[in-house]
Amino acid sequence: MNGSDVTISRVGKSFGSFAALDDVSLDIKKGEFFSLLGPSGCGKTTLLRILGGFEVPDEGTVAIDGVDVVGLSADKRRTNTVFQSYALFPHLSIFENVAFPLRLRKVPSKTLTSRVKDYLSLVQLEAHADKMPAQLSGGQKQRVAIARALINEPSVLLLDEPLSALDAKLRQHMLVELDSIHDKVGITFIYVTHDQGEALSVSDRIAVMNQGRVLQVGPPHEIYEDPATDFVARFIGETNLFRGEVVRSEGLLATVAIPEVGEVLVTTDDPVPALSQVSFAVRPEKIRIAAQKPAAARKDLNVVKGHVDEPIYSGFQTKFYVRTEKGVTFKVFKQHADYSDKGPEIKWKQEVFLSWSAEDGTLVEVARP
Amino acid sequence: MTARPTKGGALYALPNALWLTLFFLAPLLIIVAYSFMKKGLYGGVEPEFSLHAYALLANAGIVKVAFRTLLVALAATALTILVALPVGYNMARSKNQTLKLFLVIVPFWTNFLIRIYAWIAILGNEGTINGFLRSVGLVSDPIHLMYNQGAVILVLVYMYLPYAVLPLFSTMDKFDFILLDAARDLGAGKLESIVKVMLPNVRSGLVTAVLFTFIPIFGAYAVPLLVGGKDGYMLGNVIADQVMKVRDWPFASSISMVVTFVSTVGVLLFLARQKRPGISKEQAAALAAEAAVAAGGGR
CATH class of the missing domain: 2.40.50.140 (Nucleic acid-binding proteins)
Structure with a gap:
């Protein structure tokens, strides 16, 4: 797998009279663990949905490896999303959930089985392959969602507040696990969160957002030690x-x-x-x-x-x-x-x-x- | 732990049991009994055992009508579901759910027969469509839109659409639409995401919708009578004719038994094919009862 550069330039998006994103530009590098951090309603999820192909920006462009993807629907992009609510298919077993993208592409069953097993073992869930989503705990569901999002070998993984539904201890554990998965697969991770602790501990770089704008972009220590605005200073730590x-x-x-x-x-x-x-x-x-x-x-x-x-x-x-x-x-x-x-x-x-x-x-x- | 009260249950069910016995079971048993008797001279029955009414079923005309009824019912049900799916989807995702629900229910305020007559006013030779076509000069002689199977199916779809829309809407309303985003994200096309992710998760609504439309349509009487003509004749009409015109009550009863049998067996086969119980046992029983009512009553 290889990561991609993601270039967001001058993106704007409004819902009615509410400006969700206002002139947002970001340069995300290949293989980076990049976080979009801000309070709820700051536009970070809208930006992620634009990257995933679920929303079309009113203005601006989004390029993955230099190719404009604004007109491409979600199924035509080399991005995959880990949804906040996991979004596992309740009628399919864990195995079939992870196999879903491969079945769509009609991957032969032998390859399919071994690939699904590989990805289930990446998230340490081989033993649960035959269970239904409703039988799993929150943390396990989260890991299924990650395996399912990775099996298509995307070049960019989009994570929408993936840990917010977990309790504090488990969140810490999953954070470490996410970081090690990032090291293993080496693709670009774009991580949306409102939790500054999560963002500071795993990100290579963070973009702090508020009211549809990017206030500061930089590595965690810079954001913490040299906040660019009063809002950033108060929001981080x-x-x-x-x-x-x-x-x-x-x-x-x-x-x-x-x-x-x-x-x-x-x-x-x-x-x-x-x-x-x-x-x-x-x-x-x-x-x-x-x-x-x-x-x-x-x-x-x-x-x-x-x-x-x-x-x-x-x-x-x-x-x-x-x-x-x-x-x-x-x-x-x-x-x-x-x-x-x-x-x-x-x-x-x-x-x-x-x-x-x-x-x-x-x-x-x-x-x- | 609190024990469930066991004594009161049977008592509470009593009014319902009485009602069903009086107005459902008893008439059904009467029909069963009549089907095994001899016909009276001016209607009614002679209380004498006979299989004559069942022998009459082997008539080529009856078999033909029975097959036509089955085909019309299957076609009308399929079309109803095809129309109801996008309607239910739209309602479930709509911000004006109350308004749309209201619009689906409004036709029920108008009498069943009047709604059929409204279709006659639309489809008839002097009706709205022909009037329009003539006024724009497309046709000089009216095209015959009525008194054929197509008209029967069209009006049946219209009549039973709400029965399919409502259960579909109620299950789709509980569906988590983010799952469609997830399916698209993983590479599914628009239609593919609906077929592979949405439909399996709204299956119970789909099953209910199929049964709620197929059963009454199979026993339909008024619609084929009013818009069907000779080609649109269905079993319901044959039964009515036997009672009202030919006055052969045992024969009418034996045809009713066929309708009841086909709908009940159809329902049970359909439910058995659902791997997971998409529908509860109670629901199944209610539907089986409805099948019997549709067969007996029909409208």
Whole structure:
């Protein structure tokens, strides 16, 4: 099997007065595990249905390996879809479900049997070949759907929220399995999800979408560490986000005045001139929390004083909601990296100092004067 | 665990049992009994055992009408289902289901006979179609659209279409249409996806639709009488003639027994061919009962 390049250019699609997709362009590379991530209604499923041949875009083109496929119906494309609801045929056994595409192509029965067995073993379901879909669990159904979608040897596999119907533990397991299937078959995977954790953990690249537009495309760490917009910063993981104005700028070090926090130092990729209107973000796990004021006289350290509003202990970490003197709440995650039998050092209502270095914060949106 | 109440059941079924005994079983037994008696001089029967009425069945004319009835019923049923399938599909996928359901049911508000007369007004020599053809100058003499088998089949299809549409619609409404997307995605053409994925999953509705149309059509009486002419004569008409004109009640009864027998055996064979029970036993019993009613009553 070989993957294909998928080129989406300037695609638009409306349903009545609702613009589901607005000028969407994406370049997906051969063999990539590419995720479309966004809240429900952002247009990601519509885009997937356009790629699969179930919807026709109002504008723009979709090309697979450089060939425009917009006019081709689903059965004429080298794409296959794993549907959110699995869409197994209830009147056919597991074997016949997986054999369905081969029977349509009148593949001789000997080849057919061995191919179906190969794909059932790829998803570890050989033992269930004779069962009916209704007899399988959710995770098993999901795997049948994957085997059935792969047996036609598509060059692009489209996955529409394939894990959303599974419980959390199984989802983790299936995610790892999907990743290993991707490694084995080597074709292009386009994965639609609203779950940022899923997208971050398996994707080569992610496109974050909202209201029919693509906001940012990049590898998971880039999306997480350098969100392009406030929406992306808030949607991916948790963050502390504030609006402010750059008051001083020395090379790649900017000082941002945030009304609710005070002056904050932040390093930037490019020089950002004074008077720029910016949004500043710092991730909760990058903030240190301590009972004493940090002694270091480091120039680039930001320190904020506050009180613990709410400590939420969850084993491997504690989540603190810290209210500052000016009345804003910071989220801070403290990892429990070392063994401790002493119980929490920092308690409810205690006075604490939050600190982070200039490099740990980031400017998200920048409007230069 | 709560035990199922066992005492009340039989009691609750009593009114139904009485009703069926009085209005279904008793008349049926009377017909069975009459078929084995001698005909009375002016109608009625002589209470004397005889197989004469069954001997009369071997008449070439009756056999011919019986075969014609079977063919007309099969053709009309097949056409009804062919028309009902896309209608049911459209209704199941429609956003205006209530409106469309209403439109299917509306004809029931008009009397059965009046609806047949409406067709006479459409198909007759002085009817709408011939009137139109003459006014645009396509024909000068009316074309004979009525009093043939074609007219019988057309009107029968019209009359029994709702009986096929409703069960098909109700099963298709529960069908998950994403399965059609899945079939297309896996390489099936439009028609192929419907035949290979949709039809097997709406089979129970299909079986019900076939039975609900075939059985009453097989015992049809009024439609062939009014639009059929000599060529369209069906068993239902022969039975009526034997009762009303010839006044040979035993013969009418023996023909009724044939109709009952053919529809019941037909239903059972048809159901036996369904590998999985697409239809429940109760439904099958109800249908068998309907077969008998169609044979006896007919309209």
